Amino acid sequence: MNAVLKxxxxxxxxxxxxxxxxxxGKQFWKDKISRQWQYYIWLVVVLRLLLPFGPEAxxxxxxxxxxxxxxxxxxxxxPQQQSSxxxxxxxxxAEQHNETVNSPSDNAxxxxxxxxxxxxxxxxxxxxxxxxxxxxIRKITIYQSFMQYIKAGLTPVSDIGRLDKLFISAxxxxxxxPIELCVNPLVSSPLLIGFFHPCIVLPNADIPExxxxxxxxxxxxxxxxxxxxxxxxxxxxxxxxxxxxxVHLMSREITKACEFSCDEAVLAKMGGxxxxxxxxxxxxxxxxxxxxxxxxGAVTLSENKQLLKERINAIMNFxxxxxxxxxxxxxxTLCVVFxxxxxxxxxxxxxxxxxxxxPQATVDKAPAQENTGTSSDDYAAQAERYYEADSLPxxxxxxxxxxxxxxxxxxxxxxxxxxxAFFSVAVRWLDTNSxxxxxxxxxxxxxxxxAVFSILTDCMSEAExxxxxxxxxxxxxxxxxxxxxxxxxRSEEFDEQEKEWAEAQAAEYRAVGVTVDGxxxxxxxxxxxxxLDIRANQSFCTLNMNPKxxxxxxxxxxxxxxxxxxxxxxxxxxxxxxGDME
Amino acid sequence: xxxxxxxxxxxxxxIVWGNPEEVTLFPYIMDMLAARGKPCQKNTLIVLLxxxxxKGFLSAKKIGRRNEYTTLVSETEYQTAQTKNFLNKIYExxxxxLVSNLISGDLLADEEYEELxxxxxxxxxQQ
Numbered sequence: 001m002n003a004v005l006k007x008x009x010x011x012x013x014x015x016x017x018x019x020x021x022x023x024x025g026k027q028f029w030k031d032k033i034s035r036q037w038q039y040y041i042w043l044v045v046v047l048r049l050l051l052p053f054g055p056e057a058x059x060x061x062x063x064x065x066x067x068x069x070x071x072x073x074x075x076x077x078x079p080q081q082q083s084s085x086x087x088x089x090x091x092x093x094a095e096q097h098n099e100t101v102n103s104p105s106d107n108a109x110x111x112x113x114x115x116x117x118x119x120x121x122x123x124x125x126x127x128x129x130x131x132x133x134x135x136x137i138r139k140i141t142i143y144q145s146f147m148q149y150i151k152a153g154l155t156p157v158s159d160i161g162r163l164d165k166l167f168i169s170a171x172x173x174x175x176x177x178p179i180e181l182c183v184n185p186l187v188s189s190p191l192l193i194g195f196f197h198p199c200i201v202l203p204n205a206d207i208p209e210x211x212x213x214x215x216x217x218x219x220x221x222x223x224x225x226x227x228x229x230x231x232x233x234x235x236x237x238x239x240x241x242x243x244x245x246x247v248h249l250m251s252r253e254i255t256k257a258c259e260f261s262c263d264e265a266v267l268a269k270m271g272g273x274x275x276x277x278x279x280x281x282x283x284x285x286x287x288x289x290x291x292x293x294x295x296x297g298a299v300t301l302s303e304n305k306q307l308l309k310e311r312i313n314a315i316m317n318f319x320x321x322x323x324x325x326x327x328x329x330x331x332x333t334l335c336v337v338f339x340x341x342x343x344x345x346x347x348x349x350x351x352x353x354x355x356x357x358x359p360q361a362t363v364d365k366a367p368a369q370e371n372t373g374t375s376s377d378d379y380a381a382q383a384e385r386y387y388e389a390d391s392l393p394x395x396x397x398x399x400x401x402x403x404x405x406x407x408x409x410x411x412x413x414x415x416x417x418x419x420x421a422f423f424s425v426a427v428r429w430l431d432t433n434s435x436x437x438x439x440x441x442x443x444x445x446x447x448x449x450x451a452v453f454s455i456l457t458d459c460m461s462e463a464e465x466x467x468x469x470x471x472x473x474x475x476x477x478x479x480x481x482x483x484x485x486x487x488x489x490r491s492e493e494f495d496e497q498e499k500e501w502a503e504a505q506a507a508e509y510r511a512v513g514v515t516v517d518g519x520x521x522x523x524x525x526x527x528x529x530x531x532l533d534i535r536a537n538q539s540f541c542t543l544n545m546n547p548k549x550x551x552x553x554x555x556x557x558x559x560x561x562x563x564x565x566x567x568x569x570x571x572x573x574x575x576x577x578x579g580d581m582e
Numbered sequence: 583x584x585x586x587x588x589x590x591x592x593x594x595x596x597i598v599w600g601n602p603e604e605v606t607l608f609p610y611i612m613d614m615l616a617a618r619g620k621p622c623q624k625n626t627l628i629v630l631l632x633x634x635x636x637k638g639f640l641s642a643k644k645i646g647r648r649n650e651y652t653t654l655v656s657e658t659e660y661q662t663a664q665t666k667n668f669l670n671k672i673y674e675x676x677x678x679x680l681v682s683n684l685i686s687g688d689l690l691a692d693e694e695y696e697e698l699x700x701x702x703x704x705x706x707x708q709q
Contacts, residue, residue: 156588156633158588158589158630160622160630163626167625170625178632179629
């Protein structure tokens, strides 16, 4: 769910950029461009704020990848690094005590801390959603109570003459549907209510013919343009983006633009010469001060005094736009629409939880690849660049778009470099059944590369894990058993195995004169301080330290891993070992 | 309780009451309004008819694209209700006041007076 919130945040940010651009632009085109355009252009922004679509290469995608990278580093890397320490630097071993490989429990602890740290973050989406719903419900109830208030004092206009005039005007405006005409002395200015059964409410039926005509035309225009729906669409947007002050500002701007453009449309219909009459109507409407806050949801003739002043100015300066202006407007529209498309949203694929990003996701990403129309060569260059920049998330996004050969080359490189982090993000996009994947698993198993193998097991299904476990049990490969048991959540079985193994190991030590008692090692009846047993292939080691001990010893093994003897450690060896550990 | 209706609405009701057919059709009302010298817009009539339906005076049955209107309140019922209203308002509910006013105010033609008298006698006989 946080992914949804992330997408919403990105939409909010890209929407904000557009809002800022339009607000800035308004200073330039205020009186020059059609008010209609200034009204409807906001629709592009609203859609940008509501629709989570956009090219992945969009500005937001880039910005968010950068942000994500930072989050990824802080949140995800620690446990990974931990696992790499366990296996990749075997000489250090990371096993301070007797337990040779304790990475599973270590990892679990790290994960737990990590989970606790991210717990509040995981529920941010809930806060957002609850607030959004609360606001929406509040808006609806306010609207409903306003409707009740209006409807309570409603008297239908029974003057056939007035009704006829209304419908003649309506027909001129292209409205076929019958519209109710009512009077409610409680409203301050004419307004339109109802989505599907529209009703024009006048504050007073006994108004001069001219005023009536203007008011009716204004409200009919609102109805004709479905301004109610636009208004509510904006309200829903505001509720969903409640945390964004720019969206609230936009809502106010749209309300203003709505009235301006409506005035413009009315004047265009009545002819410029009627500007004065229309302006007077507005002033008359304003003479009655509102007794109820009626801005929400209903479309009124006048919203407030400041706005009224601006509107009258605009009305008096009304003239038809020239051809050049119209052309310019078209170009501007294209700019805004492309701008909206370009700022884009946070790419959905990258928003998916990286740890959950199993190879199936490659299927989803395939079409996106076609859309952006970037060739595989470009991706190869990109991958190279992201790798150079040490940018894990960007690399992860690019990797699945590379062709098979390039993927193989990269994986081999990471494998050779022991670059666990990059290896793990890359291997996630492989199909576990692919030859490439099984090759690497075999290779890691053969090379005793526990860290790499552990990463691979993350992607394996249970059945595959079982197969590997059988093999590890057969080979007596204790370290790999540990990994596989842990992955299969069967650590208890492993503990038993471990006990057996520890007994076998103790017997081996006894043969060369070392006795083990719990965590204490004795050699020739002396308590051992440093006990070191490095396996031939350096895959893992046993290191035990007991400050009370008096001697430092190490087990000597031959090429076949057989114990051949014990020797005291030299001073230099001890220094090297301890130095390594720090 | 019969609701109040506006003059325009009453005009329509009179047309529907006066229609000898069981059901009344929209064009019929339009024509009749024009014949009475009160033509109006189609939508105006639609709005007035829907108000009458809301007030419980008419019901409409949709058959295809046309509405068949039937009255729910008869003319007599309406008149009775209106008269009661009038009585309450002007004569404090006293019918005697109304009748005596009709007679003393010379508001009745001779034939009407005779007919009313006969009606009164008949009513007495029934009691």
